[in-house]
Amino acid sequence: MTGTPTRIFVDADACPVKDEIYRVALRHGVPVSVVAGNFIRVPHDPLIERIAAGAGMDAADDWIAERVKSGDVVVTSDIPLASRCVKAGAEVIAPNGKPFTEESIGMTLAVRNLMTDLRSAGEVTGGPRSFSPRDRSTFLSALDQTLRRIQRRRADQTATSQG
Numbered sequence: 001m002t003g004t005p006t007r008i009f010v011d012a013d014a015c016p017v018k019d020e021i022y023r024v025a026l027r028h029g030v031p032v033s034v035v036a037g038n039f040i041r042v043p044h045d046p047l048i049e050r051i052a053a054g055a056g057m058d059a060a061d062d063w064i065a066e067r068v069k070s071g072d073v074v075v076t077s078d079i080p081l082a083s084r085c086v087k088a089g090a091e092v093i094a095p096n097g098k099p100f101t102e103e104s105i106g107m108t109l110a111v112r113n114l115m116t117d118l119r120s121a122g123e124v125t126g127g128p129r130s131f132s133p134r135d136r137s138t139f140l141s142a143l144d145q146t147l148r149r150i151q152r153r154r155a156d157q158t159a160t161s162q163g
Contacts, residue, residue: 009072024144068085074091
């Protein structure tokens with residue numbers, strides 16, 4: 001984890017918390033890769049890069065999954081992408097602030113697949129609940145705490161390797 005700086009990857013096409021990500025990232029001095037299928041507007045700042053991954057079905061997901069590493073943060077509500085990133089060692093947070101972890105991702109993926117099967121069989125399962133101001137607040141707190149935890153881990157590793 002030491003060596004390369006932490007980066008935040010944003011699965012941006014349907015992300016409702018991009019402005020919050022920019023605010024927290026700039027406060028911590030962490031670079032952000034905003035990845036979308038096509039053009040997306042981002043603030044003009046050297047820490048924020050815009051990536052148009054292409055219009056393919058999973059182009060943005062593949063772009064992120066191929067580059068993410070331990071010590072990075074991924075913001076996505078896409079469960080298969082979250083699973084790929086957790087396996088790569090990244091910290092993964094949904095826009096509502098819910099973390100995806102090694103302990104939770106298997107069950108989350110199984111529930112997602114079950115709901116997909118039920119919908120394809122004609123069952124009415126309803127969609128996700130609407131995004132709320134509380135979700136936004138929870139996300140801000142989760143992202144800030146995650147970045148602080150990564151920074152502490154890096155500082156501890158540096159101290160250990162020097163001591």
